[in-house]
Amino acid sequence: MSRFLDIRPLSKSAFAPFGDVIEADPATMRLINGGTTERFHALAAVEAAGEGARAILSIFRGQPRRFPYAVTMMERHPLGSQSFSPLSGRPYLVVVSEDVDGKPGIPHLFLARPDQGVNYRRNVWHHPLMTLGEASDFLVADRDGPGSNLEEYFFETPYMIAEPTP
Numbered sequence: 001m002s003r004f005l006d007i008r009p010l011s012k013s014a015f016a017p018f019g020d021v022i023e024a025d026p027a028t029m030r031l032i033n034g035g036t037t038e039r040f041h042a043l044a045a046v047e048a049a050g051e052g053a054r055a056i057l058s059i060f061r062g063q064p065r066r067f068p069y070a071v072t073m074m075e076r077h078p079l080g081s082q083s084f085s086p087l088s089g090r091p092y093l094v095v096v097s098e099d100v101d102g103k104p105g106i107p108h109l110f111l112a113r114p115d116q117g118v119n120y121r122r123n124v125w126h127h128p129l130m131t132l133g134e135a136s137d138f139l140v141a142d143r144d145g146p147g148s149n150l151e152e153y154f155f156e157t158p159y160m161i162a163e164p165t166p
């Protein structure tokens, strides 16, 4: 029995239980630099917990996923948040779950626009980066430091994702 996930456009409200959408929201804008720059302020906060932890910036170059795609696992980072901001101008997929007694619940599938980043709040279940079409770069802000910051869960039966229609 295959369980295909419905896809929804990524939105701040739909994603709110899981974290933040990093996009130029006019409600957050303040003019700076003598009015020459619009600052979309504090769209997300980086969490980096534990002694000796620090927030870092990296670039992830993700290879495109092939479809139909089987979501066999989810992961989470107990000690910090993790954000992905697209650099290559392509849409991508975001898969997150509520926590149900320490395990991921039914995943939620979102299609993110090239002008939208996501910030997974600390300890939120998500699938590793899912890029579309071609290898794509993302600026990633997350936690570095001592301790184990990765928890994985493998589903007994995978959830499926069909080829997204552009």
Ligand SMILES: NC(=O)N[C@@H](O)C(=O)O
Pocket (backbone or CB within 6 Å): 075, 082, 126, 127, 128, 129
């Ligand atoms: N492992 C790693 O740094 N990447 C994952 O956390 C991910 O969410 O892509």
Ligand code: NI
Pocket (backbone or CB within 6 Å): 075, 077, 082, 126, 127, 128
């Ligand atoms: Ni992750």
